[in-house]
Amino acid sequence: MRPMNANVIPVEQSREFIAFARDLGVLRFGEFKTKAGRLSPYFFNAGLFNDGASLAALCDFYAHRILSTGLAFDMIFGPAYKGIPLAAGTAMALAGLGHNLPYAYNRKEAKDHGEGGTLVGAPLAGRVLIIDDVISAGTSVRESVDLIRGAGATPAAVLIALDRQERGAGALSAVQEVEQTYGLPVISIARLTDLIDYLGGQPDLAENLTAVRAYRARYGCE
Numbered sequence: 001m002r003p004m005n006a007n008v009i010p011v012e013q014s015r016e017f018i019a020f021a022r023d024l025g026v027l028r029f030g031e032f033k034t035k036a037g038r039l040s041p042y043f044f045n046a047g048l049f050n051d052g053a054s055l056a057a058l059c060d061f062y063a064h065r066i067l068s069t070g071l072a073f074d075m076i077f078g079p080a081y082k083g084i085p086l087a088a089g090t091a092m093a094l095a096g097l098g099h100n101l102p103y104a105y106n107r108k109e110a111k112d113h114g115e116g117g118t119l120v121g122a123p124l125a126g127r128v129l130i131i132d133d134v135i136s137a138g139t140s141v142r143e144s145v146d147l148i149r150g151a152g153a154t155p156a157a158v159l160i161a162l163d164r165q166e167r168g169a170g171a172l173s174a175v176q177e178v179e180q181t182y183g184l185p186v187i188s189i190a191r192l193t194d195l196i197d198y199l200g201g202q203p204d205l206a207e208n209l210t211a212v213r214a215y216r217a218r219y220g221c222e
Contacts (some may be wrong), residue, residue: 010068010151014194017061017085017161022104024054027195029208035136036168042195044162046082058161059089062131065189066090066159074105074126075157077148079140083132090159106147118201119141124151130158135174137184145182153182162195163188167221176221194214 007172021027025048028096032043049058050076068215076094091103102122109118130144148155164185175186196216199209 007195009188009190011067011194011197013061013065013068014190015198017189018195018198020061021058021161023086024048026112029205029211038215041208041215044134046161055085055089056093059086059093061189062086062159062161063089063093063099064119065187067094067097067099067200069187071129071185071187073101073129075101075122075128075180077124077128077130078103078105079130079132079144080106083130083140083144084129086133100148105144108112119147119151124148124153125135126153127156129155129156131160132158133161135178137168138174138178138181141178141182141184144156145184155182157185157187159187159205161189163191165192165216166219171221172190173221192220 018027021044024089024210026045028043028045029041030043032040034040046058049055065127076091078084087105092100094101104124107118107120124147126150130141130148131214132140135141135158145155158178160175164173166173167177167178168174175188178184179186192212193216196209196212199205199212202209206210
């Protein structure tokens with residue numbers, strides 16, 4: 001397997017994903033207030049991948065993206081709640097590509113009957129890939145890392161759909177904070193810079209391109 005490179009995103013892959021998200025209304029343009037109180041010119045809502053066809057296509061993007069990195073890992077973990085269908089769907093997509101891997105997820109509340117506990121699925125073992133939609137405050141990553149290490153396994157990387165490349169409270173983005181805090185690579189299907197490149201090739205979205213560039217100049221980080 002070739003050396004892992006999380007930072008190089010295949011151009012066609014990112015553009016296809018952005019176009020796909022836009023066509024479904026998952027990616028929208030306008031004026032949206034973020035949790036940080038900022039007015040963003042775009043909004044990405046992964047919860048709108050809400051039917052079988054769109055979820056299957058999304059997980060296919062996840063599977064191809066992770067394979068493009070050459071990352072060595074043994075299983076997939078999806079943090080509750082959004083990560084659960086993503087982990088299951090990506091495991092199915094990878095199996096269809098000839099890579100049959102186990103997956104697991106957690107419950108928010110421990111179960112005191114049946115199998116009990118907070119973990120469901122395959123036992124956590126080896127190198128574990130964490131899959132989620134985005135990283136905001138990094139809370140789900142922290143909880144996932146604690147669960148994985150607590151089971152004696154090793155977190156291998158985090159895979160998300162979109163990296164907003166936006167500063168948090170300090171100089172770093174949420175993604176950079178996760179990478180720095182846990183020493184884990186964060187892999188994304190697309191980044192804000194990819195969105196800007198995509199908009200540059202869409203004459204009908206020129207007004208949005210200007211707004212997104214201005215937003216990145218104000219709040220962005222490399």
